[in-house]
Amino acid sequence: MSEPVKLVVLITTLPGRGREQAEAYERLAPLVRAEEGCLRYDLHRVADDPDRFVLIEEWTSKAALAAHDATPHMIEADAASPSFRAGPAQVLELTTAPLA
Known part of the structure; x- marks a missing residue:
């Protein structure tokens, strides 16, 4: 069985638009x-910065993540986010670090 897919998504909104x-x-x-x-x-909101966020996601598989990205609610959210975000989100996929 494959390892779950773990993502950290860094989001910055336009100044004063964090609430959106x-x-x-x-x-x-x-x-x-x-x-x-x-x-x-x-x-999660970054402490002391109301316009910066970290989204933590975990999915059972790459197929589940791909299905998520194709849902109508995600397509709609992705289309709306440029109105309040400072730029594209930075998506970091994590892997388990080997023990030394």
């Missing part, structure tokens, strides 16, 4: 968490 990101996440999170293969979908 948080509201978009609140609407989206229940839909995403209900998707098959979603293990984790949690948004």
Whole structure:
């Protein structure tokens, strides 16, 4: 069996627009968490910066993540986010670090 897919997504909004990101996440999170293969979908605000966020995602497989990206609610969210984001989100895929 393959290892789950873990992502850290770095998000910066336009100045003063962090609230819109948080509201978009609140609407989206229940839909995403209900998707098959979603293990984790949690948004965190960067301390002392209301316009920067870290989204932590975990999926059972690359196929589950690909299906997530193709859902109508994600397509709609991706189309709306440029109105309040400073630029594209930076997506970091994590792997397990080998022990020394």
